[in-house]
């Protein structure tokens with residue numbers, strides 16, 4: 662479906678050659694990758710890696726950690742595609758799926774299953790997208806620390822707002838979602 666944004670697409674005179682593809686520029690993503698929150702050492706450095714820091718801050722009022730395991734933990738994505746968008750991360754700062762030990766692989770899988778049950782029970786999700794972006798070229802925002810996405814889906818959740826308004830509609834604050842999911846998790850969903 663082709664819908665022109667208000668004002669039409671920006672044209673860059675003289676840059677590149679027409680190839681028949683429309684582009685959707687998303688500079689807001691650059692604010693996330695390069696913006697103020699970017700640590701001095703960059704995301705490649707464990708000292709500045711948000712997925713290394715997150716479990717240390719579990720339990721703090723603005724923590725988004727939902728559950729912690731022995732080898733991996735579950736945290737809400739700060740930049741969700743949908744409400745309840747979770748990430749399962751190993752504690753170790755490793756980039757590639759093949760870097761995981763057998764124990765880590767099993768726990769990432771098991772936490773993913775529990776996360777699906779918890780989100781389904783809490784929100785009635787109709788389906789899920791699961792996956793890992795391996796490397797920056799594949800779309801990983803923080804490529805240096807492996808993370809498995811769990812994105813709940815509902816029928817009709819892709820509407821005109823992201824297409825026309827470039828706005829994601831997220832009806833619940835992250836801290837409220839975290840509290841809801843963490844409570845369900847402890848109840849043993």
Ligand SMILES: [Zn+2]
Nearest residue numbers: 710713754806
């Ligand atoms: Zn890390």
